[in-house]
Amino acid sequence: MSEPAGITPQSPSAVREHAVRPRFPDVRPRRIRRAGWIGILVASAASVGLAFVPSPYIVEQPGPTWDTLGATDAGPLIQIDEVQTYPTEGELRLLTVALLGNPQQPLTWFDVAEAYLDPSDAIIPMDAAFPPSQTVEQSNEAGRIEMQNSQSSAIAAALLHEGYEVDSDVRIAGVIPGSPAEGLLEEGDRILSVNGETAYDVWSIRAAIASRDGASTFALERGDEQLEVDVVPVVDGDQRLVGVYPANEFAFPFPVHIELPNVGGPSAGMMFALGIVDELTPGAMTAGTHWAGTGTISALGDVGGIGGIVQKMHGAVDAGATHFLAPAENCGEVVGHVPDGLEVFAVATLDEAIAAVQAVAAGEDTSGLPTCEDVSGS
Structure with missing residues (x-):
């Protein structure tokens, strides 16, 4: 056996x-x-x-x-x-x-x-897609505004490529509660420049913020008033964030x-x-x-x-x-x-x-x- x-x-x-x-x-x-x-x-x-x-x-x-x-x-x-x-x-x-x-x-x-x-x-880590400072609803709203800006920027880029003139404004569509911008920037503000760089579109604003350490200076039009506001961004990875949703406004x-x-x-x-x-x-x-x-x-x-x-x-x-x-x-x-x-x-x-x-x-x-x-x- x-x-x-x-x-x-x-x-x-x-x-x-x-x-x-x-x-x-x-x-x-x-x-x-x-x-x-x-x-x-x-x-x-x-x-x-x-x-x-x-x-x-x-x-x-x-x-x-x-x-x-x-x-x-x-x-x-x-x-x-x-x-x-x-x-x-x-x-x-x-x-x-x-x-x-x-x-x-x-x-x-x-x-x-x-x-x-x-x-x-x-x-990927949950926090990379859904920052703890934002609710899912806020994240979805940010995505919606980014899509709108993407579409308007695409139209402007295509028309400029084809030789058309395109006038532009950038306004603040929202301010994130608890962010550096809260109490300093307001929904509806028209952004004229950031750190001396003309605010032609959302891209140019983000580039201007990213280019400077410390506070960024926003030149604004708020109603009939023009003013300058300094906002100190928070650093999130390789991004510098002030906590606003800027929105393109182009005249096509x-x-x-x-x-x-x-x-x-x-x-x-x-x-x-x-x-x-x-x-x-x-x-x-x-x-x-x-x-x-x-x-x-x-x-x-x-x-x-x-x-x-x-x-x-x-x-x-x-x-x-x-x-x-x-x-x-x-x-x-x-x-x-x-x-x-x-x-x-x-x-x-x-x-x-x-x-x-x-x-x-x-x-x-x-x-x-x-x-x-x-x-x-x-």
Whole structure:
């Protein structure tokens, strides 16, 4: 008969010796086995219990995408009136990131572990997406205002690119309670300049605040009064924040409407601008090519970095895009994470984005166009 695993076989004399002595049950191995099984069950129960304990993380994953040359359930995504427009082809697809979890509905550790196994998901601290100083409702409102600013800046950038004049104002749409701006800046204030830099749009205000340590000086128009106010920003990571929601107010020469319900944040700006330029210029800019991209945009056409670039590249591939426009600021995150089947170009301005799309459409040699490997030095 074979011996139990892990136990040394006994000699014949030992077996006989056991045969002539009184036999008493040896309960020690049974107790050891019972204790082992109890330990395993306890550990398993603890693991299962921990899996459903709320975690301090959220998950970013590829979200819905929309073609800026196409339509949503609400109608054309971009509608331009009272001026000549032209047919388009292909796709200029904007991308989003879906956030799983929030302070009111936190993810469990099981959810986090599941996301860890998916290369298209990213796990980030809850506080990175939902600062403790803001409620979920305040965060959603900030995203809504950022989307509005993104759309108006995109329209301004596209029209300025096409040679139109665009007058602008920037006003404060809201002040965050408890922020440095509370009691100093007010909703409805018109911002004339920050640190001596003209406030042409939201982008220029943020750049001016970021450029100076210590207090930032706001030149304001409040009703019939003009005044200067010093506000000391708080530092949050690589950002300097005063705690206001600035809003663009542009005077456009003709109506341009962007309809994209229930989407927040500023990262679609560049793709909005490309769609508007395509509709305002003869010929299809893409020549039928399927593009996707992401990036904030200023009214003067500067393209800025965004969050969730890896998730957006996966979303682009899932949507059938073959070419991708990435903000140069994000290139450090792009290199080494590009999904198969996607060609990525790095851009820092609207002009560079247009040049990349037109070069591919014309079948030109694109080896001279900047890539993220060029920008990051990889």
